[in-house]
Structure formats: C-alpha cells, structure tokens
Amino acid sequence: MNRKLLILLALLFSYGLSSCSSDDNPPSEDEQTETPEQFTKRYNPDQSFYSKIIGQEIKYSVLLPQEYLSESTAKYGVVFLLHGWGGNQNSWGPSGLNIQTIVDTQTNNGSVRPLIYIMPEGFNSYFCNRYDGKFNYMDMFINELVPLIDKRFRTTAIKTERAVAGFSMGGFGALSIASQHPETFSVSVGLSPSLNTDEQYISLSQDGWNLQWGNNFGGSGQAGTGRLTSYYKSQCPLHFFKDKSSSTFQAIRYYIDCGDDEERLYAGNGELHSLLRDKNIQHEYRVRNGAHTDSYWRESMKEALPFIERSFKGESYPQETLQKFTEELHSTTKNIKVGNSNIELYIPDDYNSTLTYKVLYYSKGEGNTNLTTEQVAVALDSLMQIKRMIIAGFDVKEIIQNGISFSAITNAVEKTIHTENNADFRLGLAYGSGADYLYHQSTGNTPAIHFFFAEDADIANPSDENQTQIYYLDITDEGTNYNSMFTLFNGLRKAEAPVQYRVRNGVDSSQSAQTGIYSMSYYIGEQLIKK
Incomplete structure (x- = not known):
C-alpha cells in the first residue's frame, strides 16, 4: 500500500472518530456513550465546555448522588437548575441556595430518588435566544448542553426523566424552555418566575426596561406598547400560553410558586395562574408568606422536588393533607x-x-x-x-x-x-x-x-x-x-x-x-x- 493511500485512510479514520464524539451528533435517548472521566466528589463546580452556537466557554456546576460515586452502571434522571438575574452557575451551590442540603433531606426521607443536578451559567439571557440572533442561549441549551450532559454523565437520557427548574429569571427560563421543547423536558418548575404584566413592563423606567428586557427581547429604547414586541410575546409565558392551544402544553407538568410579599412579581404570577386555570392547563400553584429571597425558594424546593419525583413516575400529585377535625365543640x-x-x-x-x-x-x-x-x-x-x-x-x-x-x-x-x-x-x-x-x-x-x-x-x-x-x-x-x-x-x-x-x-x-x-x-x- 503506497504512502498517500495510508495517509488518506488515517485521515478518514480520524474524521470518523471525531464525528462520533462530536456534540453535533448527540446520542439517541436509547444510546449512551461512555463516561469520559471519573468524578470523585458529589459537588463539582465550574465545569465547562465550548459552545459552537454561542462561540464561547459555558460553565456549569454538577451535584451527583452519593451512589453515583460508588458504582459504575446505574443511570439517573436529571434536573437542570437555573439561576436568577446577576447569578451564575454557583447560585445553587453552598454559598447560595445550597441545593445539596435540600436534596439530601428529601432523598433521605424518600420523597425523591437520587438524581443528577446540573446548574448552568445563564448570563442575563433569561435562558432564551436573543431577539437579534446574536446570543442564542436556548439553542445552545437544547442542542449542546443537554446532549453533552447525557454524554458526560450516566443519565437515563429520556425526556420523562428530565426536568428544568429555576428561580426569578431562571423561573422564566424554566417555563419557557420546557414549554417550547416538550420533546426534551417533561417537568417545569418556576419559583417566583420573573413575569411582569404588560402594564408593569410598559410602566418601567427606560433604563430598567432596556437593561433587563429590551436588550434580550427587543424594543430597547421603546416606550408604551412598543416594548411588547412579537418576539417578546413568543418567549413570555403570559403570552404563549394564551396564544397557543392548550393541547400544546399537555405533555409538560408545571409547578409554580410565588410569595405574597413579592415587590412586583405577585401580579404576573397570579395572572399566569388565572390564565392556566381559564385554559384548563394542568399545574400546581402555591402562594405562601414570603418574598424574593433564597429562604423562600429553599422552602419551595421542599415541595418542588417531590413534585418532580411524582412526575418522573407518571403519578398524579396528591392533594393536600387536610386538617382532621373531631367536630367537638366547646x-x-x-x-x-x-x-x-x-x-x-x-x-x-x-x-x-x-x-x-x-x-x-x-x-x-x-x-x-x-x-x-x-x-x-x-x-x-x-x-x-x-x-x-x-x-x-x-x-x-x-x-x-x-x-x-x-x-x-x-x-x-x-x-x-x-x-x-x-x-x-x-x-x-x-x-x-x-x-x-x-x-x-x-x-x-x-x-x-x-x-x-x-x-x-x-x-x-x-x-x-x-x-x-x-x-x-x-x-x-x-x-x-x-x-x-x-x-x-x-x-x-x-x-x-x-x-x-x-x-x-x-x-x-x-x-x-x-x-x-x-x-x-x-x-x-x-x-x-x-x-
């Protein structure tokens, strides 16, 4: 065999290997690639990969079950945890919501099975594609991050054991991502989702509007209804739940929780609950005493995690445990x-x-x-x-x-x-x-x-x-x-x-x-x- 032919065969073989391992060709739900590295501890902050879609490094933190470290074959469902505005991949970690403590308590009492928790860096994107196509975060999330996690970790890699949850901006993202991608997620948990009513968006100061919403959804520099762009409406739960058929969302199980002392978000979340009730879109909704705080969301997760577990099992979430009255009157x-x-x-x-x-x-x-x-x-x-x-x-x-x-x-x-x-x-x-x-x-x-x-x-x-x-x-x-x-x-x-x-x-x-x-x-x- 001549030298040129050998070189050509080597190149073809190398190309075949790189194609098989490329993030552009994720495994199917029934196929799992080998774990590329052995993790020795449960909480692993600041993992990263290079996103071709966004064109930069994306960081994420991981919380593994204890069982994951001690055996090598079992597969686990996955919960993606999204942070709020100004947060990062460490917002759910020990210095933030401390999800490990919450998870361990719920796992030990049998409310939830051992799961893998992925906490990605979301920048201030609302976990959506930017209106001008220059920062397509949701595309990266669905087409790169989710397949990467299924490759790197022993996941079940099926949508019925994949949930997305978040607080504030991350709550918005959790509702939007799952609703737009029911082929990837089956559970959506929004804790104090950053939902303003149209009236509230219109009344925001110009600087506030431009920074947090206009730059992401379009309408930057606009006033009045000019802020409510068609792209914004396509991404906002208050609009896409209203504009689309209820059947569009039947495959997703929703859990939403927002405190009654919220500065603004009580209105948008209450409006969302009424909208979902009006359209007969099944969901769990809670309003408890509290505000926009880590302590409120920690308490929320005590019920959100059992909700995720029930959803993964395909079971209905049970009604509240009612107070028992003896009917005895004094x-x-x-x-x-x-x-x-x-x-x-x-x-x-x-x-x-x-x-x-x-x-x-x-x-x-x-x-x-x-x-x-x-x-x-x-x-x-x-x-x-x-x-x-x-x-x-x-x-x-x-x-x-x-x-x-x-x-x-x-x-x-x-x-x-x-x-x-x-x-x-x-x-x-x-x-x-x-x-x-x-x-x-x-x-x-x-x-x-x-x-x-x-x-x-x-x-x-x-x-x-x-x-x-x-x-x-x-x-x-x-x-x-x-x-x-x-x-x-x-x-x-x-x-x-x-x-x-x-x-x-x-x-x-x-x-x-x-x-x-x-x-x-x-x-x-x-x-x-x-x-």
Whole structure:
C-alpha cells in the first residue's frame, strides 16, 4: 500500500472518530456513550465546555448522588437548575441556595430518588435566544448542553426523566424552555418566575426596561406598547400560553410558586395562574408568606422536588393533607332573629357576661360545598376558648333578599352578648358567593369591621378604599373563585393595604375550606388581642 493511500485512510479514520464524539451528533435517548472521566466528589463546580452556537466557554456546576460515586452502571434522571438575574452557575451551590442540603433531606426521607443536578451559567439571557440572533442561549441549551450532559454523565437520557427548574429569571427560563421543547423536558418548575404584566413592563423606567428586557427581547429604547414586541410575546409565558392551544402544553407538568410579599412579581404570577386555570392547563400553584429571597425558594424546593419525583413516575400529585377535625365543640348555640333572617351565635361554654368579647361575623355564601357556621366554629373552636371570641353566622343570600343591613345584624348581636359597638371588636369572614356584602363593611372612611378574612370567596366589585387593619385571603389552587380572589389580592397590593394571601394545594371542599380557615387561626388570634 503506497504512502498517500495510508495517509488518506488515517485521515478518514480520524474524521470518523471525531464525528462520533462530536456534540453535533448527540446520542439517541436509547444510546449512551461512555463516561469520559471519573468524578470523585458529589459537588463539582465550574465545569465547562465550548459552545459552537454561542462561540464561547459555558460553565456549569454538577451535584451527583452519593451512589453515583460508588458504582459504575446505574443511570439517573436529571434536573437542570437555573439561576436568577446577576447569578451564575454557583447560585445553587453552598454559598447560595445550597441545593445539596435540600436534596439530601428529601432523598433521605424518600420523597425523591437520587438524581443528577446540573446548574448552568445563564448570563442575563433569561435562558432564551436573543431577539437579534446574536446570543442564542436556548439553542445552545437544547442542542449542546443537554446532549453533552447525557454524554458526560450516566443519565437515563429520556425526556420523562428530565426536568428544568429555576428561580426569578431562571423561573422564566424554566417555563419557557420546557414549554417550547416538550420533546426534551417533561417537568417545569418556576419559583417566583420573573413575569411582569404588560402594564408593569410598559410602566418601567427606560433604563430598567432596556437593561433587563429590551436588550434580550427587543424594543430597547421603546416606550408604551412598543416594548411588547412579537418576539417578546413568543418567549413570555403570559403570552404563549394564551396564544397557543392548550393541547400544546399537555405533555409538560408545571409547578409554580410565588410569595405574597413579592415587590412586583405577585401580579404576573397570579395572572399566569388565572390564565392556566381559564385554559384548563394542568399545574400546581402555591402562594405562601414570603418574598424574593433564597429562604423562600429553599422552602419551595421542599415541595418542588417531590413534585418532580411524582412526575418522573407518571403519578398524579396528591392533594393536600387536610386538617382532621373531631367536630367537638366547646360552645353553645343561640339563634336570634333580625327581621325574617336567622343569625346563629356560637358562644364559648365558659362565656362570662362581665367580660368583653369580639365577634367574628361569618357570611355563608353558595360555593362548591355548603360550609356551615358550625363547621367554621369547629375549625376555630380552640381559638374561641382562649381568645374570647364569638361567631355570628348568617346566610348572605337570605340577608340580601330580606334587605337586612349589616348594622341591623351587629345591633342585634351586640344586644345579646357582651361586646362593644366598635369596628375594632368585629371581624368578618366570607365564603363563596355574595362575599361583597361583608367585604364592603371593611371599606370606606368609616368601616364597620377592621379585620376581613376570605375563604374561596367571590367578590365581584373590589373597592379602592380599603381601610381594614388586615386582609387575609385563602384559596386552593383548584378553588372555585380563583379569578375573584386574585383580583382582590392584586387590588389590595396596589392600594398598599395590609394583606396576606395564600394559595394552597387542593380542591374546594368543606374539609379543605375548614383547613384554610384553621390556618387563619394565628392571624385571627393576633387581631383578637388588639384593642
């Protein structure tokens, strides 16, 4: 064989080898390449590879299961963890959210299997392609990073065991990446996703808009609706969920969590939840007490990880564990008449007519269930004993039909038990339809009640004059009046009223409603000690 032929064969063989190992030819879901290196520790920060699509080095950190280090054949599902604006590949590490501690706790208690966690550097890209095509991050993520991880690590390399999760900017990215690439991901977890409403985007300062959004999605230097470019709408969950058929997103399981004390993002995330409910796109949604902080997201991951595990198994996520009530009451019932309407009083057994009591007025509307005054009393039984509280319940439909004023109700109650004719001694709790009747007693310059609580309530006409000392709103993520409750919360936040908002896991049922009311006990109790 002559020398030229030998050289040609060598070149062809070399080319064949390089082609087989190229990132441009990732393995299929059923095919796995050999692990190129042995890792000796679980957390491995600042790994890197060169991206041909972006044209630069991309860093990522890795958290491996302990089992990964001690055996050599098992394969694992993968969770990609995305950071927020200004963060990097170390934001989920020991100096940030410390994902290893969270993962170990959840793995040890059996809530989640051992998984591989990949934390890529996302720059400030929102994990999307830039509008002008000059920094195509999402293309790199899908076409280079995911295949690279499947080559370098022993992954199952199937979409049904691949999730993407993130906080803030990373939450936006997690929703956008999975929704646009259901062939690659089956689970999307957004923690306080950086979603502003159109109204909020339009009202941003020019510098703020240009830096964080305009440079990524187009419309830099624009004002008003000019900022809402067609490219931005194609990438933003608030728009693509609305513009596309619901069937487009049925293959993805979504989990979204955003605190009620968020500076701005409470509005966009609440709007997203309502949109997904309206379009019947299945998802889990939570609103808890908290803000845009690492501690909030650490707490979120305690439920997000079991959600990922259930999703990988193809199982439905279970409903909330409901509070168990014995139906035992330490109170007596007294009925009083106001016109043709009946008012039920639940009075503690140790009632002392020389002591002053506060009254919780319960407005029973029509909901998915018939939540009676007795069930409310059962949920708040212990509170009634230790805080000197009486419950006065009425059927709001009957009250409205009979034209009974709230002042007529309070006058009758205050003549029956020892309390004061003072808004500071009245609390309101509304459930179901007709909640406007009681809610509007908390508005205006001289409100009749100073503490308003709502459980899955339908309030059709929220007021801009909110004078109450606290509002507490509670509903499940599958509750009936989700639009009404969010609209009220949004309005209260805009008015800078003192409001607590909770969205729990579950459906609207009598036991769930009782559980929600029971969870209000601390806040109700705090108001009972105020003078």
